[in-house]
Structure formats: structure tokens, C-alpha cells
Amino acid sequence: MKAIDATYIQKLDQMLQKSAKTVIVTHMKPDGDAAGSTTAMYHFIRQHNGADVKIVLNDGFQRALEFLLDENCRKDICIYSEDPESAAGYIAGADTIICLDFNAFHRTDRLCSLLEESPAQKVLIDHHLYPELNRFSLAFSETGISSACELLYYILMAMPQTGQDARRLPKAAATSLMTGMTTDTNNFANSVYPSTLAMASSLLDAGVDRDYILSCLYNQHSESRLRLMGHMMKDLLTITEDGAAYMILDLETQKKYNVQEGDTEGFVNMPLSIAGVRMSLMLKEDSDRIRVSIRSKKGTSANTCARMFFNGGGHENAAGGKLNMPIQKVEEYIKEHVHIYLTEHEDKVS
Ligand code: 5GP
Ligand code: MN
Numbered sequence: 001m002k003a004i005d006a007t008y009i010q011k012l013d014q015m016l017q018k019s020a021k022t023v024i025v026t027h028m029k030p031d032g033d034a035a036g037s038t039t040a041m042y043h044f045i046r047q048h049n050g051a052d053v054k055i056v057l058n059d060g061f062q063r064a065l066e067f068l069l070d071e072n073c074r075k076d077i078c079i080y081s082e083d084p085e086s087a088a089g090y091i092a093g094a095d096t097i098i099c100l101d102f103n104a105f106h107r108t109d110r111l112c113s114l115l116e117e118s119p120a121q122k123v124l125i126d127h128h129l130y131p132e133l134n135r136f137s138l139a140f141s142e143t144g145i146s147s148a149c150e151l152l153y154y155i156l157m158a159m160p161q162t163g164q165d166a167r168r169l170p171k172a173a174a175t176s177l178m179t180g181m182t183t184d185t186n187n188f189a190n191s192v193y194p195s196t197l198a199m200a201s202s203l204l205d206a207g208v209d210r211d212y213i214l215s216c217l218y219n220q221h222s223e224s225r226l227r228l229m230g231h232m233m234k235d236l237l238t239i240t241e242d243g244a245a246y247m248i249l250d251l252e253t254q255k256k257y258n259v260q261e262g263d264t265e266g267f268v269n270m271p272l273s274i275a276g277v278r279m280s281l282m283l284k285e286d287s288d289r290i291r292v293s294i295r296s297k298k299g300t301s302a303n304t305c306a307r308m309f310f311n312g313g314g315h316e317n318a319a320g321g322k323l324n325m326p327i328q329k330v331e332e333y334i335k336e337h338v339h340i341y342l343t344e345h346e347d348k349v350s
Contacts, residue, residue, distance in 0.1 A: 001145045001154070001195050009158045011138055015121060016049045019096035023120070027102035028058040028109035029261065032217065035065040036180025037100040037125065037148040039073055040156070043173040046072065048161045054078055054090045058109040062262030067216040068176050080110050087111070094120040101148035101180075103128035103313070105135065125152055128314060129303055143315070146196040149180030153199050166206035178208045183217065186269060190317065221263070228257035229267060237271060238331075242342040243278040245271030246334050250327045251285045268293040278342065279305065283323070283330050290323040290330055300346055308345065309337040 016022065024041050026034035038055050045053045055077045061069065069077070080087040091097065091114040103126050105112045115122070124131060124139040127148050131141045142151050156177075162168045169177075181199065185191050188200075204210060236247045249264065268282035278300040282293045292310045295318050296302040302319040306312040312321020323330060 001142055001151075001193065004140070004154055004158050006158070008138060008140060009155065012123060012155070013159055015096050015123065015138065016045060019049065019094075019121075020052060021090075021094045022049070022053045022096045022098065023090050023094040024053065024055045024098045024100065025091075025108055025111055025115065026057065026100045027107040030057060030059065030061055030065070030101075031262075031265070032065060032183025033147045033149055033180035034101045035061050035068050036176040036178075036183070037152050039068045040149065040152055040173040040176035040180070041098055041100060041125075042073055042076065043170040043176070044156055044159075044161075047170045047173075048159075054094075056080070056087050056090050056111065058111055059261070062265075063260060064217055064220060064262055065179075068172075068179060070172055073172075084110075088114050091115060091118050091120075094118060096120055097122045099124050099126070099136070100152065101126060101128075103131040103141075105132065125155060127151055129316070130313065144193065146191045146193060147181045147184035149177045149184065150193075150196055150199055153177045153181070153203075154195070166202040169206065171207070174203050174206055174208045175213065178203045178210060179213050179217065182210075182213060183265075186266065187214070187218070189269075191315070222258070222260075224257045225259075225263045228253075228259060228263070229270075231257070232267060233270060239271070239274065239277060240335070240339065242339055243276050244281065244334075244338045244342060245274065245277045245279070246281040246283065246331075246338070247271075248283045248327070248330055248334075249285065251287075254285070268295050272297055279338070281334060281338065283334065285327045290325065290327065292321045292323060294319045294321070300342075304345070305338070305341045309341060 022045055024038050026038045042055055057079050060079045078087050097120045105115045121137040124136040126141055127143055127145050129143055133139050145151050156162055157164050232247050239245045268280050271277050271280040272295055279296040284291045294302040294306050301316055303314055303316050306319035306321040310321030314320050
């Protein structure tokens with residue numbers, strides 16, 4: 001990771017000091033990194049810059065991430081689907097909007113036009129490829145890092161209120177940062193840099209309870225989630241001759257296994273454990289689209305594949321996107337386009 005520019009930190013500090021109304025936003029369907037970075041930023045601002053800070057989300061947190069919400073945070077969260085007027089009001093009335101863990105406004109779904117129209121100063125803190133930098137007054141963008149939480153950790157450590165001492169972070173912020181880094185690295189399985197381990201070490205030293213975090217994240221699932229995982233790996237997984245693995249999860253199966261948001265997190269990584277599999281895709285039917293998750297091994301670009309054929313993007317080895325087509329057509333589409341990608345494009349573009 002590059003060193004964080006001290007003038008950027010100064011600018012952020014001044015912005016936060018001056019801001020009477022601050023709003024924090026993240027991408028739709030927040031994952032651990034999105035939930036961790038927004039709540040960490042919230043706790044930091046609340047502690048140091050007064051009380052008027054709101055988190056505005058397109059969708060609420062999945063159940064496994066609700067442990068990140070304390071009483072204050074619950075009061076200050078506004079979810080667009082539950083209260084669109086307030087969400088719009090907070091964004092329109094903000095002096096400063098902090099955008100965490102996304103690279104383009106459309107990733108916030110229904111908040112997109114509100115963000116575009118808001119006159120607020122906007123700050124980006126993100127680790128995705130190809131950020132829309134011209135949209136922001138101040139942008140912290142770093143791709144050689146595990147997560148938005150790790151980037152935010154180094155930003156907060158550089159702030160004068162913390163002075164490079166993790167013990168001076170609000171306890172809840174430290175827990176949130178450890179959580180997002182843990183989920184985005186798949187519990188230290190990928191995208192781990194020396195800076196990532198240094199962060200983890202300092203946060204443990206500062207008293208973060210990692211056992212508690214792991215128990216909340218990984219040991220509180222439903223029985224039906226594990227049974228669904230078995231069904232998907234046994235009956236829904238196809239492996240192609242080119243080294244692609246894919247699984248298609250339709251709404252009917254989701255209903256049968258009572259799938260909740262977040263339940264299939266991590267499933268797409270599993271086929272990468274097979275020798276010869278270069279890329280793994282999971283296609284999940286939603287009410288209005290098919291959500292696509294892609295993971296790849298080093299040397300194969302999930303990001304380029306997502307951009308070329310799945311209307312998306314992300315990181316080199318972990319990306320996502322969407323398809324607008326009936327679920328019955330998805331398998332044919334994948335077979336054709338993933339074959340084209342792995343045989344004609346992959347080696348040339350990455
Ligand atoms: P996941 O598969 O966990 O949903 O997403 C993996 C990565 O791809 C995340 O970093 C996420 O931000 C990114 N991603 C997921 N869906 C989309 C999408 O529709 N568009 C873009 N640009 N990135 C996406
Ligand atoms: Mn992230």
C-alpha cells in the first residue's frame with residue numbers, strides 16, 4: 001500500500017470539524033467490509049466531531065452483521081427501502097458525505113441519483129479498481145490493500161485524534177474494522193498484505209475480541225444454510241473443460257432452504273479448491289435480476305470477466321455483476337461467454 005498523504009488527512013480532519021451534518025453511505029446489500037467501514041467511521045465521527053452523523057443505506061445489514069450495531073448506531077441508521085423520504089432528506093441536507101467500499105455511485109442502487117444531486121462535499125474511501133474519482137472532493141483510493149476497513153484503519157490512525165495509537169480508536173470502531181477486514185480476506189485466506197497483519201496485530205493489542213467476532217460471523221448460521229451448501233456443491237455445481245465452475249441458485253431453491261441475505265456468502269469460493277478450476281461463478285436469482293459473484297485464482301481476472309460479460313466489476317480475483325434475463329437462460333449464457341472469456345480473452349487482457 002502507498003503511504004497515506006498527510007495533506008489528505010488534514011483536509012479530511014478539517015472537513016469533519018466543519019461539517020454540521022455528515023452522512024455515511026456504502027454499497028447496496030452491504031457485506032462485512034461495507035458494514036464494518038460504515039460503523040467504524042460512524043463511531044469515530046461521533047466521538048470526535050459531534051453527534052449529527054447518519055448512516056444511510058439502500059438495504060439493511062444482514063443478520064450476521066447486526067452485532068456491529070449498538071443502540072446509538074441503530075438510531076442513526078436510515079434504510080432507503082424503509083424510509084425513502086428521510087434517506088433523501090439526509091443526503092440532500094448533508095454538508096459532507098463519506099462514501100465507503102464502493103467505486104461508483106450506481107453501486108448504491110437507489111441512493112445513486114440522490115448522491116449525484118447532493119451539493120455536499122463527498123469523500124471516497126475505497127479499495128476497488130477504477131473509482132469515479134471526479135465525483136469526489138477528496139478520494140482515498142488504494143487497491144493494494146485487503147479491504148475498505150484496512151484503508152479506513154490507516155486513515156483513522158493518521159488522524160490527529162488517534163496519533164497512530166490503535167488504543168485511542170473507539171472500541172466499537174476497532175471491532176468494526178477488524179470485522180470488515182476479516183470478511184473481505186475470507187478470514188485471512190486472500191488479499192492479505194503485510195499491512196493487513198500489522199493492522200490485525202495492533203487491533204488485537206488494543207483489545208479487540210477476535211473470538212467474539214469470529215463466533216458472530218461464522219458460528220451462528222441456520223441449519224438450512226449448511227444443508228443448502230451441501231445441495232449446491234453436490235447437485236448444482238458444474239465444472240467446464242476450460243476450468244470454470246458455476247452454480248445457479250434459483251428463487252424456488254432459495255425458498256425451499258429459507259435463504260436469507262448473506263446466507264450464501266463464501267459459497268462461490270469453494271470450487272476454487274479444485275485443481276484445474278481457474279474461475280468460479282455463482283448466479284443467484286433476485287426478484288428483479290440475477291446477481292453474479294465471480295472468484296478467480298491468480299492469473300485469471302474475475303474483474304475483467306465481470307466487466308466484459310456481467311455488467312459489473314470489483315477486484316482482480318473477486319468481482320460481481322448482474323444479468324437481466326430469465327433464470328432458464330442463464331446456464332446457456334454462462335457456458336457460451338465464460339468459454340469465450342477463458343479461451344479468447346483471458347490471457348490477453350490480464
Ligand atoms: P460479491 O461477489 O461478494 O457480491 O462481490 C465481490 C466484489 O465484486 C465486491 O468487491 C463487490 O464490490 C464487487 N461487485 C459485486 N457486484 C458488483 C456489481 O454489480 N458491479 C460492480 N462494479 N462491482 C460489483
Ligand atoms: Mn470491500
